[in-house]
Amino acid sequence: MNTWKWIVLALALTAVVAAGALGGKWFNDNKRPNFNRNVELYVTPGMSVNDILSQIPDSVLARRRSLDRTLRKYLDDSSIRPGHYVVEKNKPSVYAARMIKKGWQTPVNLVLSGTMRLKGPLARKIANQMMLDSATVRKALDDKELLARYGATPQDVFSLFMPDTYEVYWTDSEGGFGRGFHS
Numbered sequence: 001m002n003t004w005k006w007i008v009l010a011l012a013l014t015a016v017v018a019a020g021a022l023g024g025k026w027f028n029d030n031k032r033p034n035f036n037r038n039v040e041l042y043v044t045p046g047m048s049v050n051d052i053l054s055q056i057p058d059s060v061l062a063r064r065r066s067l068d069r070t071l072r073k074y075l076d077d078s079s080i081r082p083g084h085y086v087v088e089k090n091k092p093s094v095y096a097a098r099m100i101k102k103g104w105q106t107p108v109n110l111v112l113s114g115t116m117r118l119k120g121p122l123a124r125k126i127a128n129q130m131m132l133d134s135a136t137v138r139k140a141l142d143d144k145e146l147l148a149r150y151g152a153t154p155q156d157v158f159s160l161f162m163p164d165t166y167e168v169y170w171t172d173s174e175g176g177f178g179r180g181f182h183s
Contacts, residue, residue: 025066025069028063028066028092028093029066029069029070029073029092029093029094030070030092030093030094031092032062032063032066032092033062033089033090033091033092034061034062034063034066034067034091034092034093035060035061035062035087035088035089035090035091035096036060036061036062036089036090037060037089038086038087038088038089039056039060039086039087039096040084040085040086041055041056041084041085041086041087041096041100042055042084042170043080043081043082043083043084043085043100044082044131045082047080047082048077048080049071049072049075049076049077049080052071052075052080052100053067053068053071063093066093067093067096069093070093070094070096070097071093071096071097071100073097074094074097074098074101075097075100075101079101080100080101081100081101081102081103082131082171083100083103083105083169083170083171084105084106084107084108084169084170084171085099085100085104085105085106086106087099105169105170105171107167107168107169107170108129108130108167108168108169108170109129109165109166109167110126110129110130110165110166110167110168111129111165111166112125112126112161112162112163112164112165112166113163114163116158116161116163117158119138119141119142119157120134120138122137122141122158122161123135123137123138123141124137130168130170130171130172131170131171132173141154141157142154142157147160
């Protein structure tokens, strides 16, 4: 065989190996399950990709590099949507990135129980289970315009809250979480 044939053969072999490596990375990131148990993530405003990655222990991943590569490829700091996310077992890395980028939140259970006749403790109970601060919730419990949308006043606001467990989105606002209540 002459030298040109060897060069062409070497280049072809190199191209096949490179394509295989790229195809393998794509398959690992997009199709191959990477999570070996459900992972719960709480993403707050201003978090970076590094902050999200730090929440995920190595013990739940088959391939840490796949998740790192995929999150960095699909997310930047401006595309991260705050929320509560549960990445299910056997999902590929790209699924976690899509959830966070598109805001595909998993609802949380808001448990209201016990005595709910004082606005301060009620506000703390709600704020402790959502991405709200208790001062904001407390203020909403006295907001006449907001409460009027739900047929209530600051005096009878407690009639809106029955002891129960409600599914809400962790990021719902003080004026919006009432829309998400469904037992």
